[in-house]
Amino acid sequence: MAKAAVNGKRLIVTPDRCTSCRTCELACSFRHGAPNRPAVPRLRTFDFGGPPKNVILTCFQCDDAACVRVCPVTALVRSGETGAIVVLERRCIGCGSCAVACPFGQIEMDPVKLLARKCDLCGGDPACAAFCPTKALEYR
Amino acid sequence: MIAMDIDGRRVVTEEGRTLLDAAREAGIDIPTLCHHEALEPFGGCRLCVVEAAPADSRGPAELVISCLAPARDGLVVRTASERVKEARRTVLDLLLARCPTSDVIRRLAAEHGVPRTSFPESTDGSKCILCMLCERVCAKIGAHAIGGAGKSRGKRIAAPFDLAAEDCIGCLACARICPTGHIGYEETDDERKIWGRTFRMVKCEVTGRPLMTEEQRSFEAKRAGLPEDWFTKCPESKRRETAETIAKAFEEVR
């Protein structure tokens, strides 16, 4: 799991509370999209029959992350502020190795930009947690 | 800390940054062709030219290559003066003569006020501007499969001895980074052809989607210190699998 961030906060997931309403996915889509063009969400919920069975999946911001290890150009770096592993888009060469290396499927290649795309904790103000109505996602 | 004046704005940056870095950090756009942040600055295309003068000098400002020129305290930089624009037009005029068939260069030249070249046009049909991004990214990855061949006007990008590129891993980094789309390749779900080689694709064990070439897998597994069978599934399959594992684990503790 991720090292303590400078801001001292973590994204805390309590799957038992998830109703799979997918508000978090929507919030993520809008936060990372352009006006009138929501993006593909970077976290997902899985409806396994309602609470407390549902699961929310987002990047674990792993300590010794496979994506970071595999990137040939060091385009994946940990933010000191939030502890999140972020994609430096101007450095990414779109080789796709990280997407295949992440064991949890938390990186995808943007089919238009041909760059890696993952959760960046919204730079310290994750939209998913802000909008989750049941506090299944919290940032504190 | 370094403070400069770029286009009349005060821009603060750190030691070791270039003028291009500083301008971009401040949201000032300078056109580039041979620059990529994954690679060392190269200074090949000269499109990123700007005017710079030390604040205390009364001499004329110099034209400098912003992707190479280090930021220095007190510099006064102009990224779009008449002199800069004229220099850029000359660069594009020359590039257009070299690659008259490149849409990218044609559009860029037109945007900068060069609708056609004033030099004799090259007729070889090549879209290569010799920015060397492909060679440099290939070397950065560590494959060293392609490079410059020939000299002077005959210079081009090729695999050694123009044979099939022995060290190529088929990652497509060269084709993707090429600003003009000069490097061609062919691809199906099963195989990929580039630089005279044909690569078999590794496919997701669950969905059958192509993931990467077998050679890229071996290469990247080695770099990451991970076993080859780490690279076997597409992100969607891995998400599903992880979610199911978590659901099961929770089920057990309840």
Ligand code: SF4
């Ligand atoms: S093939 Fe493309 S990337 Fe390579 S030197 Fe030519 S223009 Fe640059």
Ligand code: FES
């Ligand atoms: S971008 Fe600076 S010389 Fe090409």
